Amino acid sequence: MRNFKELKIWQKGFEIAVETYKLTETFPATEKFSLTQQATRSAVSIPSNIAEGSSRFSEKDYKRFIEISLGSSFELETQLLIAKAVNFGNTNILNSVLSKIDEEQKMLIAFSNKLIS
Numbered sequence: 001m002r003n004f005k006e007l008k009i010w011q012k013g014f015e016i017a018v019e020t021y022k023l024t025e026t027f028p029a030t031e032k033f034s035l036t037q038q039a040t041r042s043a044v045s046i047p048s049n050i051a052e053g054s055s056r057f058s059e060k061d062y063k064r065f066i067e068i069s070l071g072s073s074f075e076l077e078t079q080l081l082i083a084k085a086v087n088f089g090n091t092n093i094l095n096s097v098l099s100k101i102d103e104e105q106k107m108l109i110a111f112s113n114k115l116i117s
Helices: 008-024 035-053 059-085 091-114
Strands: none
Touching: 008 035, 008 059, 008 091, 035 059, 059 091
């Protein structure tokens, strides 16, 4: 079993999740049960799947959870691009999260490629 909290991909995913919560607090109240909920679920899924995957004994299983985490990052990116297009949320926080998502995606792909299929 690996210590997921030491992984840079988990740390970055955790930052993204926390910052996404801060961002969605600046969304209109009418978005509480739609875009806000979807974005926070996707954001939380990124570090959560990295953590769950770290408990797996086979590299194949671990890689699958990293791939799920990557998928969640693409979901979140799409949701935040929609928020940006309709002018929801604090622009500075939004751009910061989008930048971190881009970094996270690159890191997840590189990490996944190092794992045995």
